[in-house]
Amino acid sequence: MEIHDKVNQLTDLIVYDIFSPPVASRIYAYACIAVHEAVRHTDPKETSIAAKLNGFPDMPVPDKDKEYDFHLASSTAFYTVVSGLIFSKDQLKVYAAESMKNYRERLSEKVYNNSVEFGEAVAKAVMARMASDNYKKTRALEKNYGSRDDGKWQPTAPDYLDGTEPYWNQIKPLTMDSASQFSPPPPPSFDKGKSSQFYLMNDEVYQVGKSLTQEQKEIASFWDDNPFVMEHSGHLMLATKKQTPGGHWMGIATIACKKSGASAVASARTYALTSIAIFDAFVSVFDTKYRFNYVRPITFINKEIDGKWEPFLQTPPFPEYTSGHSSITASAATILTGLYGDKFAFEDTSDMRFIQKKRQFNSFVQAADECSVSRLYGGIHFRISLDNGANAGKKIGENILGKFR
Numbered sequence: 001m002e003i004h005d006k007v008n009q010l011t012d013l014i015v016y017d018i019f020s021p022p023v024a025s026r027i028y029a030y031a032c033i034a035v036h037e038a039v040r041h042t043d044p045k046e047t048s049i050a051a052k053l054n055g056f057p058d059m060p061v062p063d064k065d066k067e068y069d070f071h072l073a074s075s076t077a078f079y080t081v082v083s084g085l086i087f088s089k090d091q092l093k094v095y096a097a098e099s100m101k102n103y104r105e106r107l108s109e110k111v112y113n114n115s116v117e118f119g120e121a122v123a124k125a126v127m128a129r130m131a132s133d134n135y136k137k138t139r140a141l142e143k144n145y146g147s148r149d150d151g152k153w154q155p156t157a158p159d160y161l162d163g164t165e166p167y168w169n170q171i172k173p174l175t176m177d178s179a180s181q182f183s184p185p186p187p188p189s190f191d192k193g194k195s196s197q198f199y200l201m202n203d204e205v206y207q208v209g210k211s212l213t214q215e216q217k218e219i220a221s222f223w224d225d226n227p228f229v230m231e232h233s234g235h236l237m238l239a240t241k242k243q244t245p246g247g248h249w250m251g252i253a254t255i256a257c258k259k260s261g262a263s264a265v266a267s268a269r270t271y272a273l274t275s276i277a278i279f280d281a282f283v284s285v286f287d288t289k290y291r292f293n294y295v296r297p298i299t300f301i302n303k304e305i306d307g308k309w310e311p312f313l314q315t316p317p318f319p320e321y322t323s324g325h326s327s328i329t330a331s332a333a334t335i336l337t338g339l340y341g342d343k344f345a346f347e348d349t350s351d352m353r354f355i356q357k358k359r360q361f362n363s364f365v366q367a368a369d370e371c372s373v374s375r376l377y378g379g380i381h382f383r384i385s386l387d388n389g390a391n392a393g394k395k396i397g398e399n400i401l402g403k404f405r
Contacts, residue, residue, distance in 0.1 A: 002071065002099070003035060003267050004254050006078050009095050011247045015354070017087045018227055021244040021324065022165045022282040026135065027085045028250055028271075029174065029279040034081040034126045036268040038074035038119050043265045049272050052403050053174045056129045060121040069115045071264065072103045076119025081126050138167040144290070151190025151198070151300075153293050153319035157310075161317035169287030173280045175400050179287035182395045184388035187294050187321040192304060199304075201382045205297040206305050209379040212312060216377040220312050222357050223248070223325065223374035242354045245325050245371075246278040249332035251350025252367065256340050270339055277331040277400050281393050285327040286318070288392070294321035297379060311379025322389030323381045326372040330390040333368035334397025338405075340364075 010031055014024045033050055037059050040046040050056040062068055079096040083089060104112060144163035146154035155161055169179040176182065188197040212220075225245040243251070253274045257267040297320070301309050316324075336344070342363055349358045361367040372390050375381035 034077040072115040073119035080123035281331040313378030326389035327393035330393030333364035
């Protein structure tokens with residue numbers, strides 16, 4: 001089905017252009033909303049999603065006196081919106097040309113033109129919201145280099161990069177009242193005492209990391225989804241590109257659509273709601289991260305427990321609390337469970353073309369739970385960050401389902 005091909009193309013473009021996970025979530029959301037708002041008109045019962053989101057203008061309505069192909073309209077809307085979001089425009093043009101060629105060969109000129117015109121109108125409305133979500137404003141703000149204060153985040157090995165997207169909480173959410181609507185409680189206070197909660201949760205990360213089983217290593221690697229891992233060997237640096245955690249769950253959404261035999265409209269709804277949940281979860285979790293500016297395990301463990309310890313996974317360049325993976329996977333799993341049920345077994349092959357690995361799950365929640373605990377196995381998150389992050393993500397997903405039931 002063409003809609004699945006588009007999401008796959010979008011993932012490839014995002015990987016190639018090396019967008020950070022929060023920025024990637026924005027790309028998926030606007031692109032998928034555009035697709036849904038155009039193709040939904042093939043089903044008279046399908047209502048607008050954008051109409052219930054924050055800050056969207058009224059979406060265009062087809063002229064009852066004109067004939068359209070709404071699949072072509074959705075393709076037009078998709079490629080037009082994506083062109084304003086990615087860097088690899090030449091490759092996007094190749095994808096778009098092939099799609100448009102197929103429609104030109106089988107549609108009359110009038111229907112073709114009507115459909116393109118309608119798709120462009122949908123794209124214009126979606127792009128108006130894009131232009132007002134504060135993304136451009138946040139590109140010009142100063143960088144965040146962390147803090148040397150005890151218990152606060154500072155750049156970590158091996159590259160000591162500045163903080164990723166420190167102002168992402170200024171991006172306007174799609175369904176939440178504010179970035180802080182589902183904020184978790186504060187994390188434990190910094191305390192070097194060996195009986196303190198802070199010390200004990202660092203020690204848990206340390207002890208787990210020292211005795212990882214092969215299965216735990218496989219789980220950590222499978223769910224890593226770090227879009228740009230730097231590997232060092234002496235003076236040589238090698239970079240590995242992979243999909244983002246949001247991209248991984250968009251792939252799971254594809255699996256759900258295909259296995260269930262979902263129609264184009266049902267698939268478009270699945271992609272739109274899943275990407276909206278991931279988008280808002282990133283706004284929420286990055287608000288939490290930079291509000292508490294919490295230290296990463298590697299920083300404290302190296303200073304107070306074991307100076308030679310290294311986490312199994314490379315620590316991402318932003319504050320620890322809460323876990324972004326836990327939050328966005330819980331939000332996506334909540335949406336997919338609401339759409340396809342709580343006993344939807346599937347084989348997750350969405351990462352095959354990036355890391356040649358797959359895993360079997362009995363439900364979306366089981367997959368999300370495994371993804372969450374993978375960050376403890378990876379040595380980059382405390383257990384409380386997993387639990388509180390997942391809880392916030394679940395609330396975000398439930399809030400979205402409540403709006404669109």
